[in-house]
Amino acid sequence: MSKKSSLLSDGMVNRTVSEQNIKESILHHLRYSLVHLPEQATPRDWWLALSLAIRDRITDDMSDTQIVHNRDNVRRVYYLSMEYLMGRMLINNAHNIGVYDDAKQAIEELGLDWEQICDEEMDMGLGNGGLGRLAACFLDSLATLDLPAIGYGIYYEFGLFKQEFQQGKQVEHPDTWLKYGTPWDIIRPEYSQTIQYYGRVETVFDSAGNARPVWVDTRSVMGVPFDIPVAGYDTKTVNFLRLWSSHSTEDFDLEEFNKGDYVEAVRSKAMGETISKVLYPNDQNANGKELRLVQQYFFVACSLADILRRFEKMNSNWTSLPEKATIQLNDTHPAIAIAELTRILLDDKHLDWDTTWDIVTRTFAYTNHTLLPEALEKWSVGLFEKVLPRHLQLIYEINHRFMGEVAQHWPGRNDILQALSIIEEGDHKMIRMAHLAVIGSHTVNGVAALHSQLLKTDLFPHFDQFYPGKFTNKTNGITPRRWLLNCNPGLVDLFKQYGINSEWPKHLEHLRKLENFLDDTVFLDAFMAVKHQNKVQLAAIIQKECGIEVDPSALFDVQIKRLHEYKRQHLTLLNILTLYRRVLNNPDMNMVPRVFIFGAKAAPGYALAKNIIYAINAVAEVINNDPRTQGKLKVAFLPNYRVSLASHIIPAADLSEQISTAGKEASGTGNMKLALNGALTIGTMDGANVEILEEVGPDNIFIFGLNVDQVQDLDRSGYNPHHYYHQDSELKAALDWLCSGHFSPHNSHAFDDIRYSLLDGGDPYKVMADYRAYMDCQQRVSDAYQDRPRWARMAVINTARMGKFSSDRTIQEYADEIWKLPAHSV
Structure with a gap:
């Protein structure tokens, strides 16, 4: 049926027809938006036409949402994040607005392959890992819960990087996800913002002789906003993510161009556009550090200008700003917003200090995502003075x-003054951005119960004493739409067959009904059949991407996340080497066949992480080509890990590796996604693993290793990794073998850095100490996997009991307890 609409007096569209003719819309966009006839169209053309047809339906609701929010002058939350790992948008949007079945049917009626068309979409690569994916889940939940919200970030032309392996080593290539544009963005040039940076501060006097600082001789850059609609599930609310693209305020210099100096003619334009060029420039050098600081200020300044523009349209009293706007800082990257809002209210709006600071501290809230000191951002005072001299003063x-x-609170305690100061003294004074975020926010939250407790006891103990009640916990969550409804259709169909109602994507706790079938062997077999089919599909991807043939009946042991020492992919590597030795020395041993599957990117400047990738690939090359393993052991490192690849790996995983050193992982969200899809967790008592254990029970998870107190006790007592190395013959043999040159015949010292880190480097993440407990726990995994009914029952319990880890629950807690943000239906 054709769409019938009527325009109401306030500009809102009233839709009265329930079913949309998607096919007609696709053909319309193919002809009039893309100027193609069906017989000429490529798969990408069809994907674009389909996406535009879906977007038409989303933008209607987006317009209505903004009309209602503006008309009612609602309180909004503004989410500031340097990363949004959105992935692909088509399937998610189709599900959320309720047209997935119609869209799929339309494509098939046009004689096209649905999966082939959907695979044309490139991942929207605006993030690195968990931080960015969490932000994407939160945007989905905000819209689903009808909460007025706008996300702000940077419209990176190039994402993190595209990863390739050459001779087993990571090689980075530009992630050109935006090369041919995207159908999901909406450019908003009318809301462009011009911001200042660099320059100097001088003191000027008014006619009454009063001095005030003025920021002068600045450079300027323009931020042009692109909006990405964010549709809620089963609701009319469509919020948006506003991303800033940097542009020079000057075009090229025509005079220089006419002289023939082409490079100089476009220099300022190129410099302006560099800011939003790439996600996370390498900050191992001075230029990279400076660009990263400029990036952070650019997006924060543009976003605050936009927030205040929106506020001033409907409000005139600045003291009411916290009543209309609550700003969430996603980690320390946007913490400069505290100084920027202070500058605007003092210098531009001419408020006094006390009024300004009261407004600032009632407006901001801060989420801490890490306990690692190196991840708590610090900037040198010299760099800050160069880039943001007025902000340094503030x-x-x-x-x-x-x-x-x-x-006044701690008289004579200089040690506490030094611990709490925003300025870290030393040879080079540094600005502690986490301290600025804590001081300038009304609430600080961690992202898992353990993490939030460690924030108060270990990272910020004096802040917690000084600000009683400021620190709180908001355990992370994931959207069940993206991470079950979209990525595991076989399981969704099984739910339908067993009467699990359609409410679960919005109320994940409804999956507890699956426990009614724990003794139903037919259901358990069907559940595992879905898992097997997902493994067949992943096996095909492994064959295509890695050239490795794997058996879907083997245990799929999955470790997917950022490559970092604290996540301990090298502990898994030691397990692989140990199993390999066992197979070679005892060919008749009863061993559960395993496929170890990795997906991870290492930061370009993180040499040891890249060396671990090389080591895994080098070991995999030998094992996968050794017939003596009799197919009992395979290792696949899938290149270019991303959201769309994760959506294939996660439903196929049997075992989820969450083995970070206790006290190092803030939360984790991969652990939740994998468990929701029926993978069993092997993990330490770290991050959200603690809460997953509480939900699924100790019989349905594999926990091993040191806890936080034991890690701290080892550090205090003088940890010696050599002790474990010499005490455990299998550990010693595995590490010696890795570093013997057997796996790197052209360079016998290729993995010396790993050996050094684990032994003479002090093993900061306790790999050696946890090795034996990990190996013993892996044996328990093998024993359980051989008992297929038991394993199936455990897998179903994990899926059934993940209700707590919906991002809808997380966001509702933020809304109720931090933002005081009521829902506002359209």
Whole structure:
């Protein structure tokens, strides 16, 4: 049926027809938007036409949402994040607005392959890992819960990087996801913002002789916003993600161009556009550090200008800003927003300090995502003075006033003053952005119960004492739409067959009904049949991407996440080497066949992480070509890990590796996604693993290793990794073998850095200490996998009991307890 609409007096569209003719819309866009006839169209053309047809339906609701929110002058949450790992949008959007079945049927009626068309979409690569994917899940939940919200970030022309392996080593290539544009963005040039940076501060006097600082001789850059609609599931609310693209405020210099100096003619234009060019420039050098600081200020300044523009349209009293806008800082990257809002209210709006600081501290809230000191951002005072001289003055003033309060609270305690100061003293003074975020926010939250407790006891103990009640917990979550409904259709169909109602994507706790079938062997067999079919599909991807043939009946042991020492992919490598030795030395041993599957990118400047990737690939090359394993052991490292690849790996996983050193992983969300899809977790008592254990029970998860207190006790007592190395013959043999040159015949010292880190380097992440407990736990995994009915029952329990880990629950807690944000239906 054709769409019937009527325009209401307030501009809202009233839709009265329930079913949309998707096929007609696709053909319309193919002809009039893309100027193609069906017989000429490529798969990408069909994908674009389909996406535009879906977008038409989303933008209607987006317009209505903004009309209602603006008309009612609602309170909004503004989510500031450097990353949004959105992945592909088509299938998610089709599900959320309820046209997935119609769209699929339309494509098939046009004689096209649905999966082939959907595979034309490139991942929207605006993030690195868990931080960016969490932000994407939160946007989905905000819209689903009818909460007025806008996300802000950067419209990176190039994502993190495209990963390739050459002779087993990671090689980075530009992620050209935006090369041919995307159907999902909407350019909003009318809301462009021009911001200033660099320059100097001078003191000027008004006619009454009063001095005030003025930021002068600045450079400018323009931020042009692109909006990505974010549709809620089973609701009319469509919020949006506003991403800023940097543009020079000057075009090329025509005079220089006419002289023939072409490079100089476009220099300022190129410099302006560099800011939003690439996600996370390598900050191992001074230029990279400077660009990263400029990036952070660019998106924060543009976003705040946009927030205040929206506020001023409907409000005139600045003290009411916290009543209309609550701003969430996603980690320390946007923490400069505290100084920027202070500058605007003081310098541009001419409010006094006390009023300004009261507004600022009632507006911001801060989410901490890490306990690792190196991940808590610090900037040198010299760099800050160069790029943001006025903000440096304000940070010193904020710190001066705060230090006065601390001195009154703890008289004579210079040690506490040093611990809490925003300015870290030393040979090179540094600005602690996490401290600025804590001081300038009304609430600080961690992202798992254990993490939030460690924030108070280990990372910020004096802040917690000074600000009683400021620190709280909001355990992370994942959207069940993306991470079950979209990526595991076989399991969704099984739910339908067994009467699990359609409410579960919005109320994940409804999956507890699956426990009614724990003694139903037919259901358990069907559940595992779905898992097997997902493994068949992943096996085909492994064959295509890696050239490795794997057996879908083997145990699929999966470790997918950022490559970092604390996540301990090298502990899994030691397990692989140990199993390999066992198979070779005892060919008749009863061993559960395993396929170890990795997906991970290492930061370009993180040499040891890249060496671990090389080591895994080098070991895999030998094992996968050794007939003596009799197919009992395979290793596949899938290149270019991303959201769309994860959506194939996660439903196929049997075992989920969550083996970070206790006290190092803030939360984890991969653990939730894998468990929701029926994978069993092997993990430490770290991050959200603790809460997953509480939900599924100790009989349905494999926990091993040191806990946080034991890790700290080892550090205090003088940890010696050599002790474990010499005490455990299998551990010693595995590490010696890795570093013997057997797996790197052209360079016998290729993996010396790994050996050094684990032994003489002090093994900071306790790989050696946890090795034996890990190996013993892996044996328990093998024993359980051989008992197929038991394994099936455990897998179903994991899927059934993940209700707590819906991002809808997380966001509702933020809305109720931090943002005080009511829902506002359209």
